[in-house]
Amino acid sequence: MKTTVDVQEIKKFQDMAAEWWDPTGKFKPLHMLNPCRLDYINSQIAYEFDRDLTENLPFEGLKVLDIGCGGGLLSEPMARLGAEVVGADAAERNIKVAKVHAEEAALDIDYKHTTAEDLVSDGMKFDVILNMEVVEHVSDPLTFITACQQLLNEGGLMVCSTINRNPKSYIMAIIGAEHVMRWLPKGTHEWKKFIKPNELYEYIELSGLTPVDKKGFVFNPFLWSWSLSKKDLSVNYVTASVNKS
């Protein structure tokens, strides 16, 4: 099986998987970031597919792939909003945790222990791919994003977020989040695998997708919450790209 998955990275997340759904536990930063990520994802989907977010089940009829779904922090909201969701993760324990949790929540989500490359081999197609906080963990981002492009229907949307690579992101994401705040276990991130926005745009374009938007996720230590920023992409950021025919 041809794969871009980094074996050591999988092991790291397997150790953490049971804690996925504890908002005060090891994945606290993701839980804190989640409303902001969802606001971005939802508004991009609503725009591309002309959906009204104030209606019930606005994403009905859309096929969504949550690649690197972890415990299902994004898969579950997508399912609640009416989408037909496949959650894929290369770590088997994540899939087990996600399945148990979705069952408790009475949500119908197709969780698969698989990779983007294998989904391509299976001939799967989606309207939306959520590729969130994953590219900085794979061994070959371009091959990975190219697989995502192959999984998208024509007119499909990929939302992709990662962490910028600069001195500030080293201080914030590695020293701050892992060493000072201990939000994440030490070694969660490797700084050299972080990706600059222009590099990500290049990967996206090389894959055949067209980037249409980028925003920063900015943490405000006074309000203790995250918000979207048009200008500040210095640490966490997100992009939207479409698969034009």
Add this chain to the structure above:
Amino acid sequence: MDNHKFSRLHITMMYNSDIVIIGSGLNGLTLSLVLGTTGLKVALVDGNTLATDYLSNQKFDGKAYALTIASQRLLKAVNIWPALKKNAQPILDIKVTDGHPGAGPSPFIMHFNHNEIGDDPIAYMVEDRHLRQGFNDRINVSNNIMRFNGNVIDNKLENNENQVFLENGDIINTKVILACDGRGSPTAKRAGILFRNKNYQQQALVTALEHEKNHNGVAHQFFMPLGPLAILPLRKNNSSIVWVLSKEVGEQTSKLNNNDFLEKLRPAFGNFLGDIKVSGERFSYPLNLITADSFTGERLALVGDAAHSIHPLAGQGFNQGIRDIATIAEVLVDAYRRGEDIGTKNVLNRYSAWRRFDSKSLSSSTDFFNTLFSNDNSYLRLGRNLGMGLINNTSLLKQFLIREATGLTGDQPRLLQGITL
């Protein structure tokens, strides 16, 4: 015997609802209406039949609330304000006076005119009966609100839901319970939430008066040594009064018949509105500040008096409840539309974080004002007379106080800005 057994048979029904609101007092009614307009499914539960089968054309009982501009905006956003405004009395001015015993009002008068903040009245006095009638009329025709007549006997967490057990055996499965069951909330008690209680050793006497002269839309706050007296204009020649007295004096006064009560009131009230008589029911209750240690529990949030109740000095009780309602409604509706599970700690913590600071600041500032003004200490008196004079001449501070009184300070939820969810 068999017949008897048969009559006891009840088929237990199981219901599902996004939200269960316990208590259909003013807060529960308002919250139901607000959430019912957003597409969320609401179950409104109350064991009090009077609350569920509210009779139309209730007669005047004098119970009324001063609704701030912020509160009006929420009522406008859910399109119920036009119906309420028809029966509401605008407050155009607030006059604050400090009184000496037997010497009448002090010359230092603080005067708030609505023109200082804009064209709208500072607040509107709306009667309790009109509010209940208005809300019930709307709720009873809503497709998203289902009413249950019965007491809640228990609730239990089950998977990702909270199960609400009614006394008739029916069960409602819900994502989150919103407790609007008032002071001493049984729901909060069941959840083990503790309360802080500060007793003021004071009694509030509330009634409505009819007076000879018209009030011209002016509200008065007399700070008397016995305690503060608030006079709030109602429609026609009526005013609602809140008279705060020491525990002993208040309890004695509450037992007096109407004539003796008026004899006692007249020296404090003065004769600026001519002759007065009692036109509403008389209510009397002890003043204490009760605040929940936590505004949330497992798949549970406390709203309004269930979370915090302050004494009525500033007339802010229902306005505070409306701030809770605007906040919890925005948090829940946004989370729901985002696809989040609306009953999780993650979501409910946004409500408590947003509300905690606000309710603390209002409770403690009202507390501070009451302590300052109901004390007949000459140094304090001199200080506050000078203070009032200063406030009157310091437009920035005065504008802040008037904005506080109109509910326009703080980080505003969308509904308090008049924006529909």
